Amino acid sequence: MESYEMLPRDFYERDPALVAGDLLGKVLVRRMDSEALSGKIVETEAYYGEKDPASRAYRGKKRFNEVMFGEPGRAFIYMVHTWWLLNVVAHREGEVGAVLIRALEPLDGIEQMRENRGRSDAHDLTTGPGKLTRALAVTKELNGIDITRDDGPLTVVEGTGEGFEIGSSHRIGVRRDLPQELRFFIRGNGFVSR
DNA sequence: AGGAAGATCTACT
DNA sequence: GTAGATCTTCCTA
Numbered sequence: 001m002e003s004y005e006m007l008p009r010d011f012y013e014r015d016p017a018l019v020a021g022d023l024l025g026k027v028l029v030r031r032m033d034s035e036a037l038s039g040k041i042v043e044t045e046a047y048y049g050e051k052d053p054a055s056r057a058y059r060g061k062k063r064f065n066e067v068m069f070g071e072p073g074r075a076f077i078y079m080v081h082t083w084w085l086l087n088v089v090a091h092r093e094g095e096v097g098a099v100l101i102r103a104l105e106p107l108d109g110i111e112q113m114r115e116n117r118g119r120s121d122a123h124d125l126t127t128g129p130g131k132l133t134r135a136l137a138v139t140k141e142l143n144g145i146d147i148t149r150d151d152g153p154l155t156v157v158e159g160t161g162e163g164f165e166i167g168s169s170h171r172i173g174v175r176r177d178l179p180q181e182l183r184f185f186i187r188g189n190g191f192v193s194r
Numbered sequence: 195a196g197g198a199a200g201a202t203c204t205a206c207t
Numbered sequence: 208g209t210a211g212a213t214c215t216t217c218c219t220a
Contacts, residue, residue: 045201047201054201055201056200056201059217062216062217063216064215064216064217078201078215078216079200079214079215079216080199080200080201080202080214080215081200081202081203081212081213081214081215082202082203082212082213082214082215083202083203083213083214085201085202087201100201102201128202128203129201129202130201130202130203131202131203140215171201172201173200173201173202174200174201175199175200175201
């Protein structure tokens with residue numbers, strides 16, 4: 001793997017929508033015992049706290065969502081319809097929020113991802129929030145871990161810095177959305193979920 | 195103890 | 208495009 005620079009804690013100590021946009025083009029790294037799996041982040045969504053009816057934090061702090069209320073730069077993982085979804089805790093001091101990682105462009109460890117997913121098509125490995133967690137073997141076990149550590153199982157690092165255009169839309173699959181557009185994606189990238 | 199909801203995916207028509 | 212699978216967590220009784 002190339003040498004990468006970690007995103008520091010203060011990257012995540014900002015409004016979730018800002019963090020969601022800035023995570024595009026960065027690289028998510030999943031370190032396993034034997035190898036590292038990685039992918040470029042190409043699609044994200046921002047979620048807030050009690051003012052956001054689509055958020056897991058909408059009804060207040062519970063055991064399963066408590067990391068969303070805590071330190072930015074940690075993984076928040078929870079399940080929907082049998083699929084684990086991966087978020088990064090992101091919010092300003094005293095607030096609540098997270099960014100959902102919705103799609104990746106696979107980089108390292110594609111063969112392992114194929115095995116984890118039981119599919120061969122590279123465009124069917126990480127092109128959705130539930131698919132990518134399975135491809136990267138992300139489960140509840142990683143809930144709450146610090147992703148700003150460079151020796152942990154999950155981290156986000158700088159990308160190659162290639163230019164791209166950011167698109168936005170309303171969030172996908174939510175029952176009640178906010179008026180703002182809180183989904184962000186790399187325009188024209190073939191690994192965006194739709 | 196039981197039911198319902200949910201930021202999904204897959205398979206089928 | 209739509210239905211069904213499937214499971215964790217929460218809510219109510």
